[in-house]
Amino acid sequence: MTESKAVGRDPEAVSKFVESFAAQLVEAGMQRMPARVFAALLSSDEGSMTSAELGEQLQISPAAVSGAVRYLTMTHMVSREREPGSRRERYRVHGDQWYEALTNREAILKRWEGALREGVSSLGAETPAGRRMAETLAFFEFVEGEVAAMMERWRVHRRQVFGDG
């Protein structure tokens, strides 16, 4: 207490959430730093933070921030913006954009499908193994189509519940 400016919310509570949510992301396969940076952005009121702010809250070096942000922007979970008239950069989580990116493991699906197609033809479409792989392939193709439809339904649902926010 008696610390500089009124923050309006308990930094410790924020940090606790950030770390616990990041831990879940890590467990699901995300690297530690991207996970922590992402969780921090998600729990910021503005939905965006500068490199320095991230470094301070998470106690990590500028290099670590840079690496994490590079990953997050590549996967479209975070976007970067320049503050006009400043060398300072802001990293932003786009509210609804990021989980769309999450479901957009489409690239991964595509590669799986490619590998499976190769498997079917190299092992022989008439062999038991080939048939099993053809079915697996069909499943992924099915999922791919369904996900698009699902996201459309989500947008409708979202509008009903949250408005056009």
Next chain:
Amino acid sequence: MTESKAVGRDPEAVSKFVESFAAQLVEAGMQRMPARVFAALLSSDEGSMTSAELGEQLQISPAAVSGAVRYLTMTHMVSREREPGSRRERYRVHGDQWYEALTNREAILKRWEGALREGVSSLGAETPAGRRMAETLAFFEFVEGEVAAMMERWRVHRRQVFGDG
């Protein structure tokens, strides 16, 4: 060549597929050994292999097989069966069961939801950050319901295309 029994298929082609498919799984976050073991099982005609067979094809120790199989059974991607009257164990991929397990990241979703709920209440449902997290939470809840319905549609679709196999 001039090797023991007729294998009926090119071991090198099989191995090539196994490694390339395993590589995709690794890239998507699976550990190397589970990925390789799984790919090997998937491309076997019987849909099952013994520990020794796996060790030989993948050139790994029994310990590595054991560890990989433990992971795969825990995640329900593979099941184990005892060959009757033998200490030998067979590991089997259940054709249609395994990708259902894949979509069953339900446990993960549940934990994310738990963490988000905590975030909403600890940061305050009325704060911008709290609202953002509430929306994210709603998304995951939505997805959870949709996935179940999607799998049901898949089973119908599958029956039409592949029969009751």
Next chain:
DNA sequence: CGCTTCTTTCAGAAATTTGTGAAGTTAAGG
């Protein structure tokens, strides 16, 4: 029961990954 075959556990060597400090790069502002 004891022998044998298969599987699991465990400690540690080897490889990989991670995060840092420091140097390098870019661009704003005088």
Next chain:
DNA sequence: CCTTAACTTCACAAATTTCTGAAAGAAGCG
């Protein structure tokens, strides 16, 4: 232009993960 603030890249030390050999643990079969 030169200075300086900010971000990025890079080499390396530290931490973590991964896989193995060896020993221990089950379970069929004589």
